[in-house]
Amino acid sequence: MTRTLHVALACFLALAATACFSVDHKLPPHAYFGTLPASGSETHVRFERSAMKNWLLAGLVPWSSFSSDDLLAENGPVLRYENLEVDTEFNAIDTILWIVPGQFYGYYVWAPRHITVKGDEVRSGTAAR
């Protein structure tokens, strides 16, 4: 029985470990890397949004539930997103949060990354850019 439990625990840990710091960049179905041919009655607005995603146990357990498409929150109808750039970044803030307090709370307690989505929101109409 104990051996079975150990095997089950090992399998669970191995499975959990396969998602270490993994970010599945969910994007809406009208997202484009690159640009579509321009139409005369469309407006392009450049955007850049970023948020910190947090994990426990050195990246094994995410406790921030947002995904990349949450950073594409629409303020009015958007025809599509073009010229997308999606970053998973371990920036200076993440480094400081992880390593400096990590001297006290331990390396495996809190591990952040920043997710950034940049691109053009394409809307119908010819409003000011």
Add this chain to the structure above:
Amino acid sequence: MRKALSILLAIVPLAGCFTVRHAYDGDKLLTTDPSPPGRAVKLVRHFEAHDRQFFWIHGGFPVGESLNAAALAAKEADGHDAVVNLKIADGQNITDLLISHVPCVLTLICGTWSAWAEGDVVDYVPVGVSR
């Protein structure tokens, strides 16, 4: 105070650790859309692509070409028009984890990171031709 400053100075060069940028600036159309607006497409094949990058010292010094799942998808579409139903991801799978935590000693010496792209390679159907 001096120790804290020393730690901060030491980690500044590592501020780019494990950064992955997915972007594309080429002539292929890469989209999450099943079909681009106004264009009919014909499926060529489905693909799942994976790329791995090696880093020295906690991710501070990456080796080789940068990870980029969008570029990976574009490479799969070589000789064709577009990729639709595109999904991208990055992180560490079990192999990355074993490399980074065992021989690389908890990423302190080195480590690896991965990017994944999945989608359908398609060609445009010429206007006036039925699918």
